[in-house]
Amino acid sequence: MTNMVITETVTPENIKIEKEVIKIDNLRKGFDNEGILKNLSLKLFDGENLVVLGKSGSGKSVLIKCIVRLLTPDQGTINVFGENVNGLNNNDLADMRKKIGFLFQSGALYDSMTIKQNLEFPLRRIHKNLSRKEIDKKVEETLENVGLADTLNKMPSQLSGGMRKRASLARTIVVDPMIMLYDEPTTGLDPVTSDEISSLINDIQKKYKTSSIVITHDIECARATADRIIMLDDGEVYMEGTIKDFEKSADALISSFFKKQK
Amino acid sequence: MKNISPDIKKFIKLPDVKKRVIKLSDKTIKTTQTANLFLADVGDFFLFLFRTTIEAFSREFEFQEFLRQCYQIGNKTLPLISVTGIVIGLVLTIQSRPVLVDFGAVSMLPGMVAVSIIREMGPVVTGLICAGRIGSGMGAELGSMKVTEQIDAMEVSSTNPIRFLVVTRVLAATLMIPLLVLYADALGIMGSWAGANIKGDVPFVLFFSQAFRYIGFMDLLPAVIKTFFFGAAIGFVGCYKGYTAGRGTESVGKAATSAVVLSSLLVIIIDLIAVQITDML
Numbered sequence: 091m092t093n094m095v096i097t098e099t100v101t102p103e104n105i106k107i108e109k110e111v112i113k114i115d116n117l118r119k120g121f122d123n124e125g126i127l128k129n130l131s132l133k134l135f136d137g138e139n140l141v142v143l144g145k146s147g148s149g150k151s152v153l154i155k156c157i158v159r160l161l162t163p164d165q166g167t168i169n170v171f172g173e174n175v176n177g178l179n180n181n182d183l184a185d186m187r188k189k190i191g192f193l194f195q196s197g198a199l200y201d202s203m204t205i206k207q208n209l210e211f212p213l214r215r216i217h218k219n220l221s222r223k224e225i226d227k228k229v230e231e232t233l234e235n236v237g238l239a240d241t242l243n244k245m246p247s248q249l250s251g252g253m254r255k256r257a258s259l260a261r262t263i264v265v266d267p268m269i270m271l272y273d274e275p276t277t278g279l280d281p282v283t284s285d286e287i288s289s290l291i292n293d294i295q296k297k298y299k300t301s302s303i304v305i306t307h308d309i310e311c312a313r314a315t316a317d318r319i320i321m322l323d324d325g326e327v328y329m330e331g332t333i334k335d336f337e338k339s340a341d342a343l344i345s346s347f348f349k350k351q352k
Numbered sequence: 353m354k355n356i357s358p359d360i361k362k363f364i365k366l367p368d369v370k371k372r373v374i375k376l377s378d379k380t381i382k383t384t385q386t387a388n389l390f391l392a393d394v395g396d397f398f399l400f401l402f403r404t405t406i407e408a409f410s411r412e413f414e415f416q417e418f419l420r421q422c423y424q425i426g427n428k429t430l431p432l433i434s435v436t437g438i439v440i441g442l443v444l445t446i447q448s449r450p451v452l453v454d455f456g457a458v459s460m461l462p463g464m465v466a467v468s469i470i471r472e473m474g475p476v477v478t479g480l481i482c483a484g485r486i487g488s489g490m491g492a493e494l495g496s497m498k499v500t501e502q503i504d505a506m507e508v509s510s511t512n513p514i515r516f517l518v519v520t521r522v523l524a525a526t527l528m529i530p531l532l533v534l535y536a537d538a539l540g541i542m543g544s545w546a547g548a549n550i551k552g553d554v555p556f557v558l559f560f561s562q563a564f565r566y567i568g569f570m571d572l573l574p575a576v577i578k579t580f581f582f583g584a585a586i587g588f589v590g591c592y593k594g595y596t597a598g599r600g601t602e603s604v605g606k607a608a609t610s611a612v613v614l615s616s617l618l619v620i621i622i623d624l625i626a627v628q629i630t631d632m633l
């Protein structure tokens with residue numbers, strides 16, 4: 091997909107690919123006088139998978155939490171579909187959040203509810219006019235898509251780590267978001283399960299035509315999912331490019347990041 | 353501050369008085385900082401109370417979650433409250449009996465025990481049990497929801513977490529704790545009857561008519577009213593401590609413990625205020 095951007099022939103599809111769905115300018119965010127994100131600008135284009143790499147503690151989670159306004163930036167602007175996130179009133183914010191799916195690092199499944207209820211919860215609240223039958227159908231379909239059809243009535247605590255990740259992925263996509271934000275989707279999983287999650291991310295991109303930001307420090311996941319990669323360091327974009335650019339890079343920080351995981 | 357004062361001491365030989373002044377100013381600054389933190393906490397507390405109150409009057413009420421919470425509160429506390437209620441009645445009766453015998457006033461035993469159970473023992477003991485059981489439960493539950501990002505997840509899926517989690521829990525506690533207190537009162541009087549039967553044979557009906565002869569409307573009403581405040585305080589403190597838990601897993605335990613401490617304290621304080629007000633009437 092990045093190739094298509096570079097070979098700029100003027101066909102309608104290419105113009106569509108270049109449309110930006112998220113545009114962040116000079117974002118600054120800190121806690122207790124300590125700057126975490128210092129001057130960060132990035133764009134997410136329609137239909138692409140953007141991987142954001144960075145050491146742990148570099149503010150990757152803070153970045154995507156700012157996008158859905160779980161955190162408020164100290165400075166800078168964030169535009170989602172052309173609207174400034176921090177200028178929205180509560181109703182508009184809720185509408186904007188409906189278009190964004192957020193996969194939390196810890197999964198964040200509601201532990202007092204079954205998997206089915208976990209999926210129904212956002213579905214009922216975001217698509218208010220669905221009938222009982224439609225909800226059931228949608229829930230079953232989505233669980234089938236992530237390979238969890240038989241866990242419908244299980245509690246989150248009864249599932250393995252990988253299954254929990256998939257269940258929370260199902261809960262995120264069940265409401266048909268247009269943008270997906272994945273916070274370390276493969277962290278803490280074995281290599282096989284990680285690969286499964288990575289290919290699920292790709293499936294979702296194809297099937298639901300989402301644009302995604304995948305936050306990770308897992309190079310294999312980046313390799314599998316990235317159309318474009320951004321590396322964060324010290325609160326700024328350190329490098330931007332394709333996976334090939336990164337692998338070729340002679341830069342000490344980048345190559346140490348890539349070598350360690352080979 | 354710690355870094356500065358030794359440096360100064362190195363360069364200038366300070367007389368004793370000055371040293372003391374520096375120490376004092378160090379201390380003052382530290383105390384001020386602690387006081388500031390405390391005030392910030394108090395501010396947070398009332399801000400949270402304000403937000404909860406506003407959400408409580410919103411049109412969309414999470415009725416299902418409210419019912420679930422009512423059920424949970426009853427389910428968690430009923431066994432403990434049953435045992436405690438009976439034992440209080442029993443023990444009060446056994447303990448007071450010899451004194452009343454000395455004064456030749458054994459016939460007042462049922463009334464005396466009933467009055468002390470209904471006015472004081474029932475509400476306060478139930479309140480404290482609920483502070484321990486429900487306050488800590490809510491603190492730990494919301495705390496772990498906060499730490500594992502479940503509250504964030506709710507917020508991004510078009511649900512107001514204060515409305516869904518906090519308002520329902522506070523209202524459930526406000527409704528359920530008075531009911532539990534009445535239940536404990538009833539069991540306490542039964543226990544008292546059992547205690548009276550250890551020495552001597554008192555018919556049930558006689559015992560009850562004796563007991564209720566001394567209980568007036570003004571015994572019951574203030575006692576019931578204060579239990580609503582107990583409930584609200586316990587539910588609110590539990591939710592507040594859980595909802596404002598820090599970021600690590602250890603903050604879940606902290607939230608639960610401090611919820612118990614603060615809500616028990618509030619139960620006692622509310623009781624004190626209630627007694628003062630009732631006394632004035």
Ligand SMILES: Nc1ncnc2c1ncn2[C@@H]1O[C@H](COP(=O)(O)OP(=O)(O)O)[C@@H](O)[C@H]1O
Nearest residue numbers: 121126144145146147148149150151152153599
């Ligand atoms: N809500 C918060 N309050 C205070 N500090 C925070 C908060 N969220 C994140 N931080 C701090 O910001 C830094 C970056 O955190 P995070 O974005 O979670 O890192 P990561 O890149 O591993 O996802 C960390 O040092 C963390 O302690």
Ligand SMILES: [Mg+2]
Nearest residue numbers: 150151195274
């Ligand atoms: Mg993170």
